[in-house]
Each structure stands twice: as structure tokens, then as C-alpha cells.
Amino acid sequence: MNARLPFLVLLGGPLTVTPAFRARVAGWRSVAADSGMRHAEVLGVTPELWIGDFDSASPDLSAAWPDVERQSFATAKNETDGELAVRAAIERGAGDLVLAGGLGGDRSDHALLHCVLACRLRAEGWNVELTSGREDAVALSPGRIEVPLTAGTVFSIVGFSELNGLTIDGARFPLDDYTLPFGSSRTISNKALGPVAITLRSGTALLVTRPDPNDKG
Template sequence: MSRFTILLGGDLLPTPRLDRQVAGSRVIAADSGIRHAGALGLMPELWLGDFDSAPAEVDPAFAAVPREVFPAEKNKTDGELAIAVALERGATSLVLVGAFGGARSDHAFLHLTLALRLAEAGSEVLLTSGHQEGVPLLPGTASFDYDDGTLFSVLAFSELTGLTEEGAKWLLDGVDVPFGSSLTLSNEVQGTLRISLGSGRALLLAHPFPASEF
């Protein structure tokens, strides 16, 4: 597996869990995402974008990072361009750091939907700010390593069928969830969280911070 970390322009809270998730990965920074490199102790192999939101002063440690400049008027965001380059370079696993928050809610929404599309195409994807993280849910069963008490929601991007949640305060067993329902919001981990999905498009959004490791 070839893991790439994509540094995006959203919020970041460095945590030991996040350090483990990006350890040993290759790194590409998208525009203002370069500001997260120093906080995480990462060295990008490429910094790309239209540089309309890049910091005015760059840490001298990153002055020699190769840059690829795109025009401001383009049909892809800097983040999507960075992901495309990572896939071209052999990425099979992606950690999208800074995928949440920031000044552009439209970009954050894109990251959620893009993660689903990438997962359906066969890539392993994690979206994270350190404070919260998202994982696409595909039909089948997945297990997660969250501590007891971790808050989580299942965000539905379509009607869901056969949704089961085990290891949770409020259990679900093979339920169908209409698109737009709040049924799957604000649950809590109790034990080993396992989620099964019959059909539909969804994403697990969890809040692992604060955690017992702090």
C-alpha cells in the first residue's frame, strides 16, 4: 500500500493519533495546506495550486519544495489537483489533512463527496482535522478503533438500506434510513464499533478528541 498525506487548507489540531496516521507517508501540499507541514513535522515532495491563499511568508524549511503552479481560473480545486497527482504517483491510501472547517464550506463539502467517490474507486480514504475524522462507508461491514465515549454520526448522502450499528450506545439493526433523516446523528461508541451497510452512500464522522491518550 502506498499512503499519501494531502495537506488541505482546513482546520488542524495536531494529536498523537494524527501523527500515527501520517507517519511514513508521502506528502503533497495544496496551496495554503503547506502551513500544516511544520505543525506535523512533514516534508512535502510537492506543493501545488494557484497560490491565491498561500501564506505570505513560508517557513525556510520548505523553500526548496518543488512547486507546480496552476491558473486561478480552473475547473478543479487545488485539493482535487493534489489528490489527482497522488493517484498518478501510485497512491492507494489517502489521508486528507485539513479536510474540515476553514473559510470555505463548499470546499469541505467537496472533500466529503470526493472521499466517497475515491473509496468507490478502490482507494482507502481518511479525512481528518485531528479533532474530527471521516471515513467513507461502503456496502459491507467495517470495524473502527475508537475509544468508548467517542461521539460519531453516519452522514447519509443517499437513502441507506440495511444499516447496522454495533458497539454503540444506540444500536441499529438492519434499518433503512431515508435521505435527509437525522436518525444516524450523534451516537456514542460503547465497545468495538462495527457498521454494516446494505446499500447507499454514507460517511462515518467521528470525534476522537479528547481521547484517553492525552
């Protein structure tokens, strides 16, 4: 695994594209999953692989990208198109993964799967970020992470297990070496005072942020 190689994975959920995000991913290698290909044009990227069962990609979308390599799968299969796309990115050398279109949308089952998949991959050594453009999420693992948030940014830590040794610095509601029970809402809707540092001794969690402090959603 090359931890220095970022890879963009285009998934089928909604994506609000900002100039900053478009500039960030310019020149990145990318893979698209089925209807996630619709994000490619507005992002200014050309995926090197288009993968899936193609049950949600429109004929117009297919016609717009005739030269992109495709891998087709049956609709009845053991993995989602998104998981297949992530696997393909890893096989092509991805170290850091950004799953664009990985949050929100009308398929909450897929969005939840992307969150759990991100946590699993983080435990296996990959840095994984999910984004809808309106919200971002980063999988957390034991250790310390510093997040360059602006003052007023709303953020939450969603635990997928009991979280031990949780410390939050730089927030309206700080914590120090706290044990967060599984299923607790204690760490939902915090606010950054500026850059935030999070330390976790053990457990599995997702950090969810809303980049626009004025977006109350």
C-alpha cells in the first residue's frame, strides 16, 4: 500500500461540488461506481475505470464516456458497486481514499455501508474520507488526529463501538480521557473553536463535519 497516493472513488450518492474540492482532486486518479460517473464531468476528472452492474447509469451517461474502461458485474452479486469500486482503487495502489457521493441520498443502506466500510478500511491501514459536499466524514482509529476546522463548524463523533480514552480539544464541549458508551449521543453536535484535536485509545468511530458554519441543515 502506498499511503501517499490519493484516490477518488465516485459513488452514487449526492455531491455538491465546491471550487475548493474540485481543485483538491484535480489530477487525482479515480474510479467510478455505476451512476457515480455523473460526478466526473463537474469535478473535471476522467476515471480510469467504471465499474458496476450499470443498473442506475442512464444511457446518456454511458454515451458520454465511451472511452473509459468498464468492468461489468451481474446485478445479483455479493458486493455493492461501491465496494467493488473501492476494492479496485486499492488494487490500483490507493493509500488515501476519498469516497465522493458516499453520504446521504435516498439509499440510506448504501450510505451506512459506506460508513462501516470506511471504518473497516481505516482499521486495516487506509485513510478514508467520505463526502457529499455538504458533509464530510473521516474514519477514526486509535491515536491522535488534528482536524483543521474553522470556528463554528459543527461536528459529531459517531461511535460504532464503546470508545475508550476519548479526548477532544479545541471544541465548545471538550472531553478528557472519556469512555463513551456504545449508542450514546454525548458527542453529537459539538462546535469547533478552531482546529480540533481528537485522541482515541480504543474503539471504532466516524468524525462527521459540516464545513459551512452557516449551514444549519
